[in-house]
Amino acid sequence: MIQKLVNILLVEDDEVDVMNVKRAFSKNNIKNELFVAGNGVEALDMLRNSIIPLPRIIILDINMPKMNGIEFLKIVREDENLKNISVFVMTTSNEDSDKINAYNLNVAGYILKPLSFEKFITSVATLKNFWSLCEM
Numbered sequence: 360m361i362q363k364l365v366n367i368l369l370v371e372d373d374e375v376d377v378m379n380v381k382r383a384f385s386k387n388n389i390k391n392e393l394f395v396a397g398n399g400v401e402a403l404d405m406l407r408n409s410i411i412p413l414p415r416i417i418i419l420d421i422n423m424p425k426m427n428g429i430e431f432l433k434i435v436r437e438d439e440n441l442k443n444i445s446v447f448v449m450t451t452s453n454e455d456s457d458k459i460n461a462y463n464l465n466v467a468g469y470i471l472k473p474l475s476f477e478k479f480i481t482s483v484a485t486l487k488n489f490w491s492l493c494e495m
Contacts, residue, residue, distance in 0.1 A: 364390055364392065365414065365415035366392050366410055366412060366415065367391050367392070367393050367414050367416045367417070367418065368394045368396065368402060368405065368406070368410065368417045369394070369396070369417075369418045370395075370396045370397075370417060370418070370419045370423070371395065371396075371397070371418070371419075371420045372397045372420065373420070376420070380483070383482075386480050387480060387484050397423070398424055399423060399426030399427065399431030399434075400426045402417075402431060403431065403435075406441055407440075414444060415444060416444065416445050416446075416447065417435075417444055418446075418447050419446055419450075420448075420449060421448060421452045421457055421461070422450060422451065422452060428448060429457065429460045429464070432461065432466070436464050446464075446465075446467060447466065447467050447468040447469075447470060448461045448466050448469045448470065449470045449472055450469075450471065450472065451471070451472055452471075470482050
């Protein structure tokens with residue numbers, strides 16, 4: 360059986376974190392195409408105008424300029440074309456209000472950073488298992 364790789368969108372404004380995600384993908388032999396947006400406004404534009412097919416998974420930071428992750432997530436969940444995309448929050452925010460807001464908007468998971476790179480690789484491996492199921 361040939362597996363079709365799903366697109367993944369990373370919404371992250373920190374270049375070091377973007378590099379770490381790419382490195383963790385490489386270490387986990389993840390071949391999915393990774394699109395990167397630096398904030399929620401850019402991510403919405405990409406989702407609505409340039410990523411084909413739409414990503415099945417979004418990895419989302421909360422603390423970003425222009426539009427934070429919770430604001431972005433609210434818009435995604437209200438959009439008929441985007442609302443079914445699985446979203447994993449990956450953030451430094453350990454605030455209960457952010458966790459509650461994220462889970463109330465049906466996130467698939469909430470990952471706290473900074474993790475050690477080894478723990479981050481393990482977290483990405485767990486995500487890989489999730490989206491491998493999506494690919495099937």
